[in-house]
Amino acid sequence: MDFNRDVRPILAENCYACHGFDEAAREADLRLDTFAGAIGRDGGNAAIVPGKPDESELVARILTDDADLRMPPVDSGKRLTDAQQQTLRRWVEQGAAYETHWAFVPPQAHEPPPVEGISHPIDRFIQARLAGEGITPSQRANSETLIRRVSLDLTGLPPTPAQIDAFVTAAAADPEAAYRELVERLLASPHYGERWALWWLDQARYADSNGYSIDAPRQIWAYRDWVVDAFNQDMPFDTFTIEQLAGDLLPSATERQRIATGFHRNTQINQEGGIDREQFRVDSVFDRVATTGTVWLGLTIGCAQCHDHKFDPISQVEYYQMFAFLNNQDEPSMKVYGRDGDAGEAEGDAEPLTTTLVLKERAQPRKTHVLIKGDFTRPGAEVTPGTPAVLHPLERPAERTDEPLDRLDLARWIVSPRNPLTARVIVNRLWQQHFGRGLVEIENDFGLQGSSPSHPELLDWLALEFVRQGWSIKAMQRLIVSSHTYQQTSRLRPELDEQDPENYLLARQRRLRLDAEIIRDASLVASGLLSPKLGGPPVYPPIPEGVMGQGQVKRAWKASVGEDRYRRGLYTFKFRATPPPALSVFDAPDGFSTCTRRLRSNTPLQALTLMNDPAHVQFATALEKIIVRDGLETAFRRCTSRTPTEDELAVLTQLDPLSAARTLLNLDETITRE
Template identity: 55%
Template sequence: MKFFVASSVLLWALSAAAFAGVDYGREVKPLLASACVQCHGANNPKSGLRLDTAASILKGGESGAAVVRGRADESLLVALLKGAHGEIPAMPYKRNPLGDSQVELIKRWINEGARAPENEVPSRWMHWSFGAPMRSNGSEMSMQQGGGHPIDRFIDVALAEQGIEASPLAESATLVRRLHLDLTGLPPTLAEAQKFERAFENEGGRDLAVGQLVDRLLASPHYGERWGRWWLDQARYADSNGYSIDARRSIWPYRDWVVKALNDDMQFDQFTIEQIAGDLLPDAPTSAIVASGFHRNTQINGEGGIDPEQFRIESVYDRVATTGTVWLGLTIACAQCHDHKFDPISQKEYFELFAFFNSTETDGHGGTKSAVHELVGEPFQKEAGKKKTGTTLIMKELPEPRETRLFIKGDFTRPDELVTPGTPQVLPALVSRSAKPDRLDLARWLVDRNNPLTARVIVNRVWQVYFGRGLVETENDFGVQSSAPTHPELLDWLAVEFMESGWSLKHMHRLIVTSDVYLRSSKARPELHLKDPGNLLLARQNRLRLDAELVRDVSLASTGLLNPKLGGPPVYPPQSAEAMKGGQITRAWPTSKGADRYRRGLYTFFYRSTPPPSMMVFDSPDSLTACTRRARSNTPLQALTLLNDPAYFEFAEAMGEVVRTEGVGSAFRRAVTRQPLPQELSRLEGLDALTIGRVLLNLDETITRE
C-alpha cells in the first residue's frame, strides 16, 4: 500500500506540474473531498454522482454530467453549489455552503477545461498533504524573473487574479510595535520607537530599518520567551499534575530548556529529536535528557483507589495524540478505538505508534517510585547571570520493552493481537537503527526530509501567529477533512525553505516579517470586505488581540514595572483569594514579593484545576491537551479584569505615577506607541492620574497588535 499511494501522489505531482492555472490535485480535489465526498464518494453515492475523481465528475450521475468543460455557467455542479438549480436544493445538503471564493475556484477550473492528471486513482487517500512538498517549476521561474520578496510574489499573484489591490504599509509607529510584540512579546520603549521611526522615514531606509530591527529582536533573549510560550501551548505545559488532586510538580527546567533552545535557534529537527527521545541519544547531555520532559507534561492522577495501569495507558494515549497533532497535524487519536473514519490510519497503525511510548518507566498516577522527580544538575540561568538547579520530570526507557497489544475498542482490559512499533503506511517508511524501533527512530522519522507533513505543519503554525489564520485554516488537521490551502504553492515553498535553511525557525521568522504582506496596514477597507470578507488573500494585515501572557507583559513593560529576569521556578503574582477555591483542594497561593511579583506571564505558576483567572479570561489554554491555536474572545469580563484585578490595579497605579512624572502624552505612548491625537489628550487631561492609568491599560489598542 505504501508504494501504491506514494506512486499515485508522485504521478499526480508530475502531471500537475505540466500545466499552470488552477491545480486540481492541490486545490479542487481537497475542496470536494472536504465538502462533498461524504455523500458523493465511492460508497453508495447520492443520486449516482461521484465527486472523488475528475473522471467521475465529468461522467456525472442521474441528472447528467456535473461539469461541462470550458463552460462553468452551464455546469450542474456550479448551479448546485450556488443554490441556483431550482429543483435540487443547494449543496452541500444541510451543511455550510462553500464560500464565494471557493465556488469561483471551481468555476475557474471548469473554464480552464477541467484539467486533471491522467489515470487518477479513485482513492480518498490521494490527498494533497500526503505528497512531499515541492517548489513547482512555475513558482521558481516566477521568483527568478520577478525579483522582490519571495512571499510577496505568491500573495500578489493571487490578489491580481482577483483584481484586488493590496493595502499600503502600516505607519512606522504601528510597525515598530507590531514587530516588537510579535518577536519578543514586549512593546518598544519610547527610545526604541523613535529610533526606528526616524530610520524608517528616511528615503530608502525602510528595508534597512526593518531588517536591522528584526535582527536585533531575534537576538533578544525575550524572543525565546515569546516563542517559547507558543511551543509550550503545544507541549501542554503546566506546573501541576491535573485531575482533581492536581498536586504541584517541578518541570520548569523543561520550560527553560525550550526558551534557551529557541534563543539559540536550535535546528528544529534536533529540537524535535531531543524532546521525543533526548534520553536515548548516545552519551546524551543533561540538556537533552531535560528536553525529554516534553512527554512528561501528561497529567498524573494522584487519587486513591485508581487502577495504576489504566492511567499509565491514558498517559500513553495522550503522548500518541500529542505527537500526531503537534508534528503531523493529524487526528491520530480518532483511530484509538477503530480505524480512522476519514484518514488512512488503521487502529492497528495507531497501536504501532502507541508501542513507541509504551516502554517507559513513567506512569500516569502518583505515589509510585517511577513517578518520582528526576534530579538534574545543569544550570539553566546563564542569561540571568545566576546559576540555579532544579528537579524536573524526564523520560526513561525500560531495560526491556513492554509487550504491546491492540485494545479492542480502545479498552485496555480487552487486549487483542500483538503489535510492534511502526508508522502509518500512507507516509514514508520508518528507517530503524535495529530490529526493534524505538522513540529515537520515531523522532528522526518525524523530521525526515521525505516526511510530507512536519515542515508544512510547523510553517503553517508560525504563519498563523503572524496573520491570525494559517495558510491551512485547520492547523491541527492536515488529513482528508482538512481545509484546502489558500496559497498551496506558498505553503510548499515555505516548507521546503524551512528544511533547506537547516530547519531554522529564526530564518522563517525573518523571512515572514520582512515581507510586505506582513508589514501592511491592518485597517479595514469596505471594498475589500465585499471581495474577500475573510481577508483570506491577505490584501491587508489582521488586528489580533494579544495572548493572555502578553496582555500582562505589555502592562508591566509600559508601566516600567517589568522584571526582565529569565527562567527559574514559577512565581505567584497577586490574584484574588477566591481564585484557589475552585478545585477539590483549596491550595495556598504564596503571593510573590519584590521583583518576582513583576515577572512575565510565562513564569506564572499554572494549576490545571484552578488556573489564574486573569489568564483564562483572555483565553489561555487549559494545558490538558496540546493547543495549536488559541481562541480570541471579546467579553466584558476582560475589561473588568483590566480594571479591577489586583495585579492590573497595581499596574494602573504605576502608570498613574508615569502620568505625574512624565505627562499624559508620554504615558499614552508607553501604552500604545503612537502619538496621541489632540482630542484624545483633551479627554484624558481632565482626569486624575490613577484614572488615566486605568484607562490607558484598558484601551483596546493597548491589548491589540495592530
C-alpha cells in the same frame, strides 16, 4: 474540476463517514474515498461510471427528490447545496479523476512568480495572486506601528518610547536598513525565547500541576526553561524535535537532552485513591500519540484509537504501531545539576538545583496490543512499532538496522526531509502567529477533513525553504517579517469588503488581540515594573481572593514579593484546574490537551479584569506615578507606541492620574497588535 480543491471537501464532509476508509463503519459495501472503490474495482458496489453522470448511481442519489433514496440521508442532518450537487455531477462528467490528498504529497518546488519591481519571494507569491484578482496590496504601515508590531511578535514586549524614537529617526533616513537592524536586534534578544517558548508550550500542554481533581503541584519548569533557551539559541527544529521526543536515547545523552523529554511528561497524573494505575498509564500514552500526531504531523491520529479513522487513511492497527513507540517508557523524576553532563553519572558532592519530570526507556520492553474499542482491558492482536503507510517509509541508519525500533526512530522519521507534513505544519503555524491565520486555516488537521491551502505554492515553497535553511525558526521569521505582506497596514479597505472580506488573499495585515500572558507583559512594560529576569521556578503574582478555593482541593496562593511579583506571564504558576483568572479570561489554554491555535474572544469580563484584577491595579498605580512625573503623553506612548491626538489628550486630562492610568491600560489599542 480539481479533485482536491473542488470535490474532496464535499465528499469528506458528507460521504466519508459511511463510505470511507473505516471498513467497519462502511455501509452498502461502497467506498468513495478511492477511485477503485467508487467504480467497484475493489470488490464493492459501483457508484460512478466515469464520464457518464446519467448512468452513475452517485449522481442519481444526490439529485433525487425521493427522501428515502437521497444521499446524504435525511437523518444524517447533512444536505448538499445545489452548487455542490452540480460540482459532483460535472466531476463525474469530466471523468471522475481522483488525486492523492495534497498534504500526503511531498512539497513541490515552485519558483516565486515574477512580479514587476518585487524581489521578496513571499511578496511575489502574494502579489501575483492579488494581481490576478485585480487587487492591490496595502501600503506599508508607519514606523510607530511597525516597531510595535514586530516587537510584540518577536519578543512579546512593546517598545519603549526611546526605542520608538530611535527607530523613527533611523527609518526616516533609510527605512529598509533601519527595519533590518530592528529585526536582528529583536531576534537576538533573550526575550525572543520567552515569547516563542509560550507558543511551543501551548502545544506541549505545559502546566505546573498534575491535573484531575487533586491537581497537585509538579516540578517541570526546567523543561520550560529548556524551551526558552532552545529558541534563543535557534536550535534547528529537527534537533529540537528529536531531543524532546527521544533525547534520552541519543548517544551519551546530556542532562539537557534528558530534560527535553519533559515534552511528553506534560500529561496529567491521576493521584486519586482507588484508581487503576494501568488505565491512567495507558491514557497518558493515548495522549502522547494524539499530541505527537497533532503537533508535528497536523493529523488527528487519535481518532484511530478505537477504530479505523473515518476520514484519513490511518488504520487502528497503524495507530497502535505508533502507540508502541510510546508504550515502553518509565516516568522518573530526574535531578538537575545545571551542567551539560550525563545526569546518570555520580555527582559527588554537588547539590542538585531542582528536579524535573523526564522519560526513560525501559530495559524490558512492554508488549503492545491493539486495544479493542480503545479499552485497555481488551487486548487484541500484538503489534510492533511502525508508522502509517500513507506517509513516507521509516528508514534507519545502517548501524541501527539490527536493533528494535524505538522513539529515536520515530523522532527521526518525523523530521525526515521526505516527510510531506512536518515542515508544512510548522511553517503554517509560524505564518498563523504573524498573520492571525495560517495558509491552511485548520492548522491542526491537514487530513481529508481539513481545509485546503489558500496559497498552496507558497506553502510548499516555505516548507522546502525551512528545510533548506537548516530548520531554522529564526530564519523563517526573518523571512516572513521582512516581507511587504507582513509590513502592510492593517486598516480596513472598503473595496475589499466585496472581493475578500475575510482577508484570505492578504491585501492587508490583521489586527490581533494580544495573548493573555503578553497582555500582562505589555502592562508591566508600560508601568515600568517588568522584571527582565529569565527562567527559574514559577512565580505567584497577586490574584483575586477565593480563586484557589474553587476546586476539590483548597490551595494557598502566597503572592510573590520583590521582582518575582513582576515577572513575565510565562513564569506564572499554572494550576490546570484553577488557572489564574487574568490568564484564563483572555483565553490562555489550561494545559489539559495540546493547543495549536489560541482563540480570541471579546467579553466584558476582560475589561473588568483590566480594571480590577489586583495585579492590574498595581500596574495602574505604577503608571499613575509616570503620569505625574513625565506627563500623559509619555504614558500614552508607553501603552500604545504612538503619540496621542489633541482630542485624546483632552479627554484624558479631565481624569485624575489614577483614572487616566486605568483607562490607558484598558484601551483596546493597548492590548491589540495592529
